[in-house]
Amino acid sequence: MSSSPLSPSAPGRLPLLRPPDPHGHAKVSFVELFFDLVFVFAVTQLSHTLIGHFSLAGVLQTGFLMLAVWWVWIFTSWVTNWLDPERLPVRLCLFAIMLAGLLMSAALPQAFGERALMFAGSFAAIQVGRTLFFLWAVRGAERPMVRNFQRIGAWLSATAVLWIAGALHEPLRVPLWLAALAIEYVGPSAGFFVPGLGRSTTSDWNVSGGHLAERCALFVIIALGESLLVTGATFAAEPLTPIGVLAFLVSFAGSLVMWWLYFDTTNDFASGRIARSDDPGRLARLAYTYLHLPIVAGIIVNAAADEFVLAHPSGHTDLRTAVCLLGGVGLYAIGVGLFKRAVVGRWPWSHGLAALLLAAAGPFVHDWPAVATSAFACAVLAALAAWERASRAACLVPDSAAGETEPSIGP
Template sequence: MSKADHRRRWIREEGAEKSRASFPELFFDLVFVFALVQLSHTLASDFTSATAGEAALLILAIWWVWINTTWVTNLLNTEREAVRHMLFILMFAGILMAIALPEAFGEHAMAFAAIYAAMQIGRSIFTAYAFFGADRQSAVAFMRISIWMVATSLLWIFGALADFEGRVVLWGLAIAVEYAVPLIRYWVPWLGAAPKETLSLAGEHMAERCALFVIICLGETILTTGRNAVEHMGSDMTFAVFCSAFVSTVAMWWIYFHHGQEKAAEKAENTGTPEAVAHNLFTYGHLPIVDGIILTAVGEDFSLSHSEDRGEATHVAAIVGGPALFLLGNIWVKVSAGSRFPLSHIVGVCLLAGISVASFALPNYATSLCATIALLIAALWEYVALRRMSSAMQG
């Protein structure tokens, strides 16, 4: 067997079952539980406008590593040893990157930048090599991606060498470029832009992988809330706030999984333009959902550790802003998936806006309870509306 024929076995076959996540992929996701715990803990311990900006950039970086790896595992057969080994190497690098996260803008800047760059470049080159001799268009597509990853990696490395202000500028530019180049189909000189719909994607698999990442984020929220509840059990409001936090997490699960995730999977699987739909629904569409869950976890931390405080803009931004961002992300995904416009989510966002105004006169625990009620109203409204619509169609 030639090397090219051997590499063809690394690629998912057209007729293979592609809709289910494999065990190596689930194993890989465990790294990001640790990364998200690191990030939310860092935010909760020092939440200012500066640290919020730093965390936003780091969340963008973590998501970009994960979603690009998901695209690769959608195309390659993770049951093959070479692909598994690639995932295990990425796992180890991801753990090191997560360790560096709390000081990514400090003394661990170079470690974070170097590991991030190595993960992005290494994965892209490996995938290009896997397709070489088997699928020329896909191989060239990942060559384009590799070129862009090398270019932005220079910005990450130079940013790590710069002072703090320069680091923010260079890293911000790097992540902005990385998020923008898929929109121009990874255009590079001489090679041009990648043809539309080059890659043979499995939409249902992408939908499931993103749904699993949402579960990871929700699970991280429960873990963080439970840990903080133990630390602040002496407070009179701890149990009530903990119950509120748990209910809000369940409400977010319901809002995402009851209707939206299924419609996104159907849209991605049945479309004639899987790449464009995958970018809209998953690469970009799920980002505010993930950000909103992480920010909600930070807000629940504040509700437990600073339950009696009031008027803190940073606390309000997390307690109210997290659920609002989550609802806005769900609006994006559900509208893109072809669902009816979720008026319930707009009502939830409007309620949260009103809560944010009133929150400056309320203690954090009360603001958190109100935010949970807003999420519950959005979830119940959508549930009742969908039941009525289903009954009307059956009738």
């Protein structure tokens, strides 16, 4: 792995950087897990917003807000990859972000309405404040480290103006916020280029790959937990009927299969790949910063589908239920496939086939009971997970570089 001033093992490590880890996998601390609790609430808010405002405008707004929530979380995870959460100043910074994140999450259902300033102000304060804290934490460090976050600070300060301006001017809110979020998402791919400061390269972002992989896996767990919460809460509120029990069991099975596909066929292999990569920053930027988005989005959309199915399990599958069931599971399958493509280097065609099967069922599911549509989507995902598991077991090959075996995922 290439050396970088950001590496915990770099000579002259600053006091607030993580200490060297002999296993090359920085530990996920309890304070990071505590920090994630705010985003449990955020994911709950997003799924409930989607359920309560399922229209074209509501879906687009919820998708936009999900992108914003993910961006706050993943940026913070990058920073705690380098800074030591066991140090008091870093903990205090995380607690401040938690408070702002709680305000941001509380504002989500009315983010485009009366709580626009609360949402945008909290979001901008987190993005800019966290960057300023990092610059303070690494003061006196080697120039590349400081330059990286000076560039990030310039980009996020510019978008903060757009966020606040959009909150204050309702007629311009949507275009200004779209511009702000687009700029932030383009930033990492553009190396946060700033005239006079140049651009960052992925070799500058030397991360603990295992730590970042574990953090993203924990966010997937958060999203799956919300799916189970929706299933349990909706089932508890509905009359106890045989078909209701069946719908509950199918929804629960769907969450299990989502867990199976990600954690049993993908996560461990991907974690090993990034931990041994010569350029972990490139893989972390693509596979974890960008490509986990459709994975998390698919789970949130499927949670909304579980609510719709459990509320009306025996009726015909209406449009919103079909879109959330087939679209959510399809988005998840595509997301995991893209993630595998990033870490393996080739597209697993089985994921594309699963998405096509789900799409092909779209014109027919209106005549099916909602529970049957849910069972079909669950069966497609279960078949995909079983196929990938069998393929993984059949493709174990020696990895001379790692001195161990690792699978070549996908058929």
